[in-house]
Amino acid sequence: MRGKTRHVQAGFTLIEVLLVAGILALLAAFAIPRLFTQAQEAKIKLTEAAVGRNGPIAKGLEQYKYNLGKYPDTDDGLAALFAAKGRGTDERYQGPYLEGAFEELKDAWGQPFEYKHPGDVHEDGYDLWSRGPNGEDDGGKQGSDDIKNWTEK
Secondary structure (H helix, E strand, C coil): CCCCCCCCCCCCCHHHHHHHHHHHHHHHHHHHHHHHHHHHHHHHHHHHHHHCCCCHHHHHHHHHHHHHCCCCCCCCHHHHHCCCCCCCCCCCCCCCCCCCCHHHCECCCCCECEEECCCCCCCCCCEEEECCCCCCCCCCCCCCCCEECCCCC
């Protein structure tokens, strides 16, 4: 004689599933904004390194000045660092001074760098800056998010 067998169903109740989903949503609410903040900080550091005194753009500009005796004019801009050797009639030009193409020279947000020689801040040198995360040229105003090769006083 066989006894009655009970069928036990394995699985999770709806309450358990909702509880786990709620915990996961709570963890994501704290973790995701932190990841976005770290990504933005990394872009800022990368752009600061590019416009900084020891960055690749500054090194290219210094090599240009060493060969030609001056920085590129504002009208020539950073594009002058990418021209082929013997540009125009000036045989002192030994470029290109930066690798790649001028069109590829962008900040971490995909915007072109800004360049001015003579600079407003560095009157005997150049001003080099990025428009920063908001993509707008704040004109060097105090508290702007522009990333510059100079510091505010």
